[in-house]
Structure formats: C-alpha cells, structure tokens
Amino acid sequence: MRLDAVTIFPEYLDPLNVSLVGKARTRGVLDVRVHDLREWTYDRHNTVDDTPYGGGPGMVMKTEPWGEALDQILADGYEAGAHSPALVVPTPSGRPFDQEVAVELSAAPWLIFTPARYEGIDRRVMDEYSSRIPVHEVSIGDYVLAGGEAAVLVITEAVARLLPGVLGNAESHRDDSFAPGAMADLLEGPVYTKPPSWRGRDIPEVLLSGHHGKIARWRRDEAFRRTVRNRPDLIERCDPATLDKKDRSL
Ligand code: 6GU
Numbered sequence: 001m002r003l004d005a006v007t008i009f010p011e012y013l014d015p016l017n018v019s020l021v022g023k024a025r026t027r028g029v030l031d032v033r034v035h036d037l038r039e040w041t042y043d044r045h046n047t048v049d050d051t052p053y054g055g056g057p058g059m060v061m062k063t064e065p066w067g068e069a070l071d072q073i074l075a076d077g078y079e080a081g082a083h084s085p086a087l088v089v090p091t092p093s094g095r096p097f098d099q100e101v102a103v104e105l106s107a108a109p110w111l112i113f114t115p116a117r118y119e120g121i122d123r124r125v126m127d128e129y130s131s132r133i134p135v136h137e138v139s140i141g142d143y144v145l146a147g148g149e150a151a152v153l154v155i156t157e158a159v160a161r162l163l164p165g166v167l168g169n170a171e172s173h174r175d176d177s178f179a180p181g182a183m184a185d186l187l188e189g190p191v192y193t194k195p196p197s198w199r200g201r202d203i204p205e206v207l208l209s210g211h212h213g214k215i216a217r218w219r220r221d222e223a224f225r226r227t228v229r230n231r232p233d234l235i236e237r238c239d240p241a242t243l244d245k246k247d248r249s250l
Pocket residue numbers: 089090091092138139140141142143144145146147148151
C-alpha cells in the first residue's frame with residue numbers, strides 16, 4: 001500500500017518510522033511519503049491560511065497550496081506506478097472512524113492524507129478532488145483536536161496492522177474487540193500470564209483447568225460483563241441472536 005500525507009508539521013508524523021508501521025515500511029508492505037505543504041507556497045511567508053469569507057473566528061487553509069500539492073502527488077504517484085488513489089481527510093465533522101472503516105481503507109492500494117490545522121480547508125478543494133477520486137472525510141472521535149496529524153497516526157496504525165504480512169500471526173485479528181465473529185459486539189476480556197500468583201493475587205483458576213469449553217465460557221462471560229460496564233451502547237445495538245441465555249442472566 002502507498003500512503004502520502006501532506007501537512008505543515010511533517011515532524012509530527014515521525015512516529016510512522018516506529019514500531020508496527022515502521023516495520024511494515026522496512027518490510028516493503030507500506031510505502032509512506034510525508035510532504036510539507038509549504039513546499040507549494042511561493043510568498044515570503046509561505047502562507048497556507050487566510051481569513052474566512054463571511055467572517056467568524058480562526059483561519060481557513062487556502063485552496064492553491066493544497067491544489068498544487070495534490071496535483072503533483074497524484075501525478076508523481078501515477079508516474080511511479082501507483083493506482084486507484086483515495087483521499088482521507090481527517091476532520092471532526094467526518095464519518096466516525098471505526099474498525100469497519102479501517103477494514104475498508106486497508107483494501108485500498110493508495111491513500112493520501114490531508115490533515116488540516118486551523119478551522120479546516122477551503123471547501124472547494126474537496127469538491128474539486130471528489131469529482132476525480134474517492135474522498136473519505138473521517139473523525140476519530142467526539143472531541144476536537146488542534147489538527148488532523150494525530151488522526152493520521154491513529155488511522156495509519158489501525159489500517160497497517162490489517163495488511164497481509166504485517167502482524168506476525170494472522171490469528172491476532174480474530175479476537176480483537178470489534179472483529180467480526182462469535183464475539184462480535186463484545187469487548188475483549190482480561191488476560192493473564194506468569195507468574196500464577198503476584199502480590200497475593202492469583203489468576204482465575206479456570207485458566208489452569210485445561211478445560212477448553214469452560215475457559216471459552218469464562219472468557220465470554222468476562223467479555224460480556226466488561227461490555228455491559230464500559231460500552232452499554234454496544235449491547236443495545238447488537239443482534240440479540242448473538243447473545244445467549246447465559247448472557248442474559250449476568
Ligand atoms: Cl480527524 N481532526 C480534528 N482536528 N479533530 C478531531 C478529529 C480529527 N477527530 C476527532 N476530533
């Protein structure tokens with residue numbers, strides 16, 4: 001997968017060199033290119049923003065630097081053999097980013113992120129590019145960040161770990177909270193490792209029983225309890241057929 005990101009703070013995206021995403025890059029699974037939007041400014045102050053038409057607080061990012069940046073990145077990418085680009089526009093007014101969107105984006109061959117600062121980008125930029133390529137406006141939660149760069153890190157990590165050959169063990173996705181399957185709509189329960197007793201706290205005995213049926217039942221009950229406590233909204237909107245009689249008694 002090819003990833004481009006255009007930002008006025010390229011160093012904010014340095015963490016893309018670290019850990020899982022960094023490893024995906026060195027393995028050649030991910031081709032990441034970070035660009036400085038100010039390369040496409042031509043005045044002495046490298047201006048990227050201006051006052052909003054109609055008045056109001058804050059500043060709006062200008063059309064011309066974004067248009068030139070995106071035109072050049074698209075042309076260079078096509079030239080290098082990339083195809084089927086899509087824009088990912090982080091914005092608090094976008095569609096909620098969740099595991100389903102992550103799976104959808106992980107199937108794309110080429111994503112171009114446009115994290116904005118200030119009050120956002122002049123609307124005409126997205127109108128222009130959405131007439132040419134898919135544009136996904138996404139929000140990572142119901143709070144306001146100072147800019148979209150942190151969202152780029154979040155989205156990239158969620159997408160990269162779904163790419164073939166990135167996680168060591170393909171099974172690692174299976175029990176993820178929010179993964180489809182038997183535990184769909186339930187959060188993951190608690191996990192334990194050695195030693196069996198620590199500061200007087202013993203691991204739940206069932207995990208030492210060797211009884212796989214009992215262990216599976218216990219894990220499901222713990223997942224259900226945790227979901228009721230932390231995310232009652234997930235229980236409300238789940239398919240009742242995915243709950244069993246024992247869930248209802250908890
Ligand atoms: Cl994607 N950007 C900004 N600036 N704030 C956010 C967000 C994105 N998602 C939630 N809040």
